[in-house]
Amino acid sequence: MIRTFADAHRVLHSFYNIPGTNTYTLDRMQALMEYLGNPQDKLCIVHVAGTSGKTSTSYYVAGLLCATGASVGLTVSPHVDEVNERVQINGIPLPEVVFCKDLNDFIDVVHDSGITPSYFELLTAFAYWEFARQGLDYAVMEVGLGGLLDATNVVSRKDKVCVITDLGLDHVDILGKTLPEITKQKAGIITEGNHVFIHKQDLEVMHVIEEVCRQNSAVLHTYSSDKDDFLAELRLPLFQQRNMHLAIQVAAYVLDRDKQSKLTREQIRGVASIQVPARMEIFKLVGKTLIIDGSHNSQKLRALTNSISSEFHNQSIYALVAFVSGDDQRWQTGLDVLMYLVDGLIVTSFTSNQDFPKQSVDPDKIVEYCHKQGFTNLVVEKEPEKAFGLLTKQSQDLLLVTGSFYLLNHIRPLIKVI
Numbered sequence: 110m111i112r113t114f115a116d117a118h119r120v121l122h123s124f125y126n127i128p129g130t131n132t133y134t135l136d137r138m139q140a141l142m143e144y145l146g147n148p149q150d151k152l153c154i155v156h157v158a159g160t161s162g163k164t165s166t167s168y169y170v171a172g173l174l175c176a177t178g179a180s181v182g183l184t185v186s187p188h189v190d191e192v193n194e195r196v197q198i199n200g201i202p203l204p205e206v207v208f209c210k211d212l213n214d215f216i217d218v219v220h221d222s223g224i225t226p227s228y229f230e231l232l233t234a235f236a237y238w239e240f241a242r243q244g245l246d247y248a249v250m251e252v253g254l255g256g257l258l259d260a261t262n263v264v265s266r267k268d269k270v271c272v273i274t275d276l277g278l279d280h281v282d283i284l285g286k287t288l289p290e291i292t293k294q295k296a297g298i299i300t301e302g303n304h305v306f307i308h309k310q311d312l313e314v315m316h317v318i319e320e321v322c323r324q325n326s327a328v329l330h331t332y333s334s335d336k337d338d339f340l341a342e343l344r345l346p347l348f349q350q351r352n353m354h355l356a357i358q359v360a361a362y363v364l365d366r367d368k369q370s371k372l373t374r375e376q377i378r379g380v381a382s383i384q385v386p387a388r389m390e391i392f393k394l395v396g397k398t399l400i401i402d403g404s405h406n407s408q409k410l411r412a413l414t415n416s417i418s419s420e421f422h423n424q425s426i427y428a429l430v431a432f433v434s435g436d437d438q439r440w441q442t443g444l445d446v447l448m449y450l451v452d453g454l455i456v457t458s459f460t461s462n463q464d465f466p467k468q469s470v471d472p473d474k475i476v477e478y479c480h481k482q483g484f485t486n487l488v489v490e491k492e493p494e495k496a497f498g499l500l501t502k503q504s505q506d507l508l509l510v511t512g513s514f515y516l517l518n519h520i521r522p523l524i525k526v527i
Contacts, residue, residue: 111213148241159274169356172380182240182248257297267302277408296321343381346416403514407442453486457496461515493519
C-alpha cells in the first residue's frame, strides 16, 4: 500500500533499471495507454518540447488557462521538491493523500496489464490517467527528453497544440550531435493538423520545424522576441519574459479556438507572479540574497547569467555547483559561462534516483578543469548539505546554487529551515 510519499518513492524505485526499459522507444508506452483506454485522447493537450524554457513555459501556459476559469492539469519533470509536482491540477500538486491513493490504484491497474513501464513512463501515464479521470478542460504536458520518442508523445488528436521553446545542443548522445538532428527529435511531437508555436530561432532550426509542419499539414505560428514593454513591467527575469511571451500566444490561441473569454492584463500579471521552482528562484537570507536555478548547460546558464547581470548589475557572486555526469562537454561549457560571472565556487556532489539513478560529476574533475581555465578560487565539499552551509558563510551578499535540478533536490529543502 502507498500511503505516504516515502511509500511512493519506495514503490517507484522498483521501476528503475528494469531490463528492457532503458531503450528509447514508444512501444511500451503505446501499449500501456491502449490498455488504459487511451486517456490522453480524452484531453485537450498543450504539448511543450524544447531545450531551454519548456518547464517555465508549461507553468505559464497552465496558469494562463487556469486564470480564465478552466480546469487545467500540468505535468513537469524532473520534480524539484516532491514527486507530486508531476501531477498538478489548477496549479496545485495533488495532495499527498490523494496522490498516494490514486498512484496505488493506478499501479494495480498497470500490474494487471502485464506491461512493465519505466519510472518516467509510469508517471507520465499516471498523469494522463488522472487528468482524464478528473475530466479536466486542458492538460499541459512537458516533454521529458527530446519529443519524437518521449513517453508524453502518445496523443493522436488533431487539436493538440505544440510548443517548441528555445533549442540548443543537449543530450547529444541520444538526440543527435547537430542542431538540425536535435530539432527533428523535438519536432517529433508535431502530428497531423496540429498548431505549432515557436519563437524565431536559427535558420537551421526553423528549416526543420517548417518542413515537419509541412509534412504533417500543421499550422506554424512564429513570433519574434522584440522588446515588450508590458512584459518588462512585470519584473520577470529576461529569459522568463521570453517564455511568458510565448505562453501568452499559446493561451490566447487556445482560448480563441474554444470560444472562451480573452486574457486580461490583470490575469497575465497574476500568472507572472508564479514562482517556477528552481528557475532563478530568489530567497532572502539574513543579509544576503540567494538564487537557485537548475540550469545545467551553457545555453541555460548563459540565459541565467544574463538575467542575473541585468537584475543585480555588477554585484559580486559566490556559487555552489554540481553537474550530472555523462556529458563532459555539457558541464565544461556550462562552467565556461559560470566562471565569468562568479568570484568563487564551492563544488559538491550528489546522487539522485529520479527517473533513473544519476551521479554527479566528480568534484575533482571540475576543479581540474577550472584550474586549466585559470580559475582557482574553488572549494570542494562533497556533501551538499555541508557545502550549502559553507556557501551561506561567504562574504558576498549574492549567492547562487546551480548546475542541476538534482542538486537542488538536496539544497532547496534546507532553505526553508534557515
